[in-house]
Amino acid sequence: MAEILIEHLNKTFQTKEGTVDALKDVNLSVEKGDIYGIIGMSGAGKSTLVRCINFLEKPTSGNVIINGKNLAKLKKKELQKQRESIAMIFQHFNLLMQKNVLENVCFPLYIQKKSKKDARKRAKELLEIVGLADKIKAYPSQLSGGQKQRVAIARALASEPDILLCDEATSALDPQTTTSILELLKDINKKFGITIVIITHQMSVVREICSHVAIMKSGSIVETGNVDEVFAHPKSSVAKELLKKDTLSDSDNKIIQEVGNIKHGEKIRIIFSENSAFEPVIANLILKYKEPVNILRASTKNVGGIAKGEMILEFKKDSTQVDAMKEYIQRSGVEIGEVISDVDA
Amino acid sequence: MWTPEINEMIIRGIGETLYMTLLSTIIGYLFGLPLGVCLAITDSDGLTPNKIIYKILDVIVNITRSIPFLILLILLIPFTRLVVGRSTGSTATVVPLVVAAIPFIARMVESSIKEVDHGVIEAARSMGAGNIRIILKVLIVEARTSLITGMTIAIGTILGYSAMAGAVGGGGLGDIAVRYGYYRYKSDIMIVTVILLIILVQIFQTIGMITASKLNKR
Known part of the structure; x- marks a missing residue:
């Protein structure tokens, strides 16, 4: 039976x-031990839906059944007792x-x-489990966003x-912290085998x-399924739209990650300004030093109406001419800029 | 003119003023705090919205708040006689002071409680906390800095009111100022009492602000 x-x-x-x-005629079943995502644009009703699961919002009609218990049929005290088994972040x-961190958890x-x-x-x-054993006496205002979410x-x-219900639990966090959470x-x-619902x-x-x-x-659920399935064959237009956004930001991340992962020669970031973009600098460099350089990434950005280019170059491993080439x-x-080092974090 | 009698009188005056102010504040909070909490939680975005209760309390508070203190003082004379048996002296002044302080304190408390982040209340509810626990362990604890700041303002106001009560024989420094400074043209005594009142307000203000910032962990 569904949990x-x-x-x-x-x-x-x-x-x-x-x-x-x-919410309009929402039907959903989440199995025990599952990690279930509910996704949608803002205003789609997902926050309302998650608050119906612990009855912070009372639904106008319909049933919410947790482990066989219909929440609508519970008395106030019973509902409060039930909420102890449905945590929320x-x-x-x-x-x-x-209150300090320890008292918050207490x-x-x-x-x-x-x-x-x-x-x-x-x-x-x-607090040991979430990795904050050393912060028990701290107050929330002294913690970072990620640490607060750990508390x-x-x-x-x-x-x-x-x-465990998670209402946009990572939306206020930066990408790295999101990953760690x-x-x-x-x-x-x-x-612990806790079923997690993520909004x-x-x-x-x-x-x-x-x-x-x-x-x-x-307010309606337009598509449900296995994550792999939905990602491979999205049926609804919303799913396609959300996926498109995801891949856009994702390809960027992946390239950066690959750059970080290559452990060969020295890497540099070079930045073209408006007047240098027309000169064949890289071609001339290779001709002059008779040594290949690897272009790991290249992009142009429109900064205030001026096209600015950026490239990440990798020199040959053990090259002796790196300094000379940089100077050229x-x-x-x-x-020349630094390759941002947090890319493989 | 600085006879030992006058010195003694002024010292007694300070004692009476402190007595009236502090006793009125304590009794005022005894009633004003729950009343303010009731206002905050029964309002439309409160913990247990209840339009009827909110409106009734709201009107009562507004009516009492809109009567000038000096008039309230006179209006309440029969009531004061009923409660303490007389209508002059510092104990008698406590009665109208409390009546004036309760709605004032209630409004202060209401606005402090309303400042508490709704998210924290929601989190407490999601953990299965009942309303009483949320009021005692979340609302009052989270609002404590603001509550203490409010109390500092309330003490200052009550102290001012207590001096006003001097006009109708209420005792304390205000009484001395009126009797000597106004009726007998002894402006030096009046100036001394005024300076003493200023010092008292300053002391309360400083204590209040230090406590508030010590307790604030935000």
Whole structure:
């Protein structure tokens, strides 16, 4: 049986401008131990959907069944008890700003009436798992975004949940931190068998860790399936659109990564300004020094109406002429920059 | 003119002013804090929105807030007699002071509580926290800096009101200022009491601000 079963879910909001259908006949089932992605553009209703899974938003109609329990049929106290097994992390972390890291992680344990001693012991273990054992006395304002999300994850794990809901949990983080947080979520999924539901607008997040995906558009789910399948044969226009965005940003990343991975000769970044772009600098360089250089990447950018070029060159391994060649390039009026070293991080 | 009697009177005046101000603040918060929390949580974007309760409390607070203190002081004389048995002296002044302070404090508390990030409240709810716990462990804790700043302002205002009560025999430094400075043209005594009032406000303000910034972990 599915761990999370959503049947014919509707949610209508009353606003001053009239009614808004945030969710329209949504059906979804998530198996135990799955990492399920729900993706869509902003305003597609995915945040509302995820809040219906723990009833932070009460659906207008339809059923949410968690491990066989219909949430709509639960009394207030029972629902609060049920929420202890459905943890949630957020885009803006939502930590208690006036409490230190340790107390933040203890908070859900206090709700479950654990003693201070037990809660602290457990919180310390959890902070160890997320790699923040040395920050227990710090306050959230002293942490980076990634560290804050780690605290939030530790806090979410405190109540030993069956399900972890992630509402745009990586959207406020930079790409590297996103990767490390996703790794952590993957670990948690494996280690504790927690079912994870991820709400995101980034296809890359889905690609990196999800096994199943649902694609939402204006309150409805337009496509569901295996991540591999959907990526290989997207059916809906939204899926195609999202994939196109993803591959665009992705090809860029991949090239940079490949550049970083080549462990041969010395690499430099050269930058053409407006007047040098017309001279055959590279060709002349090769003719003069009778030595090949490898062009790893080349692009032109329109900077303020002026075409600016950029190339990443790799010299031959063990070349003795590198310094001379660099000097030649500079003499030809081309700038030399560093190859950004974080590319293979 | 600086006879020992006058010195003693001024020292007693300081004591009375402090007594009125602090007692009124404490009793004021005893009622004003829950009232302010009620206002904040029953408002349309609060924890448990309730239009009827909010509107009733809102109107009561607004009415009390719009009566000038001096008039409230006189209006409440029968009530004060009922509560403390007399209508003059510093204990009697505490009654109208509290009545004036409660709605003022409630508004301060309301706005402090409303500053708390909705995301944190949502996170607490997602962990299964009930409303009482959210109020005590999230709202009040997260708003504490702002609450203390508000309390500092409230003490300053109540101290000012207590001096005003001097006009109708309320005791304290205000009373001395009115009796000696106004009725007997002893402006030197009046100036001394005014300076003392300024110093008192400064002390409370400084203590409040230091505590607030010490407690703020943002």
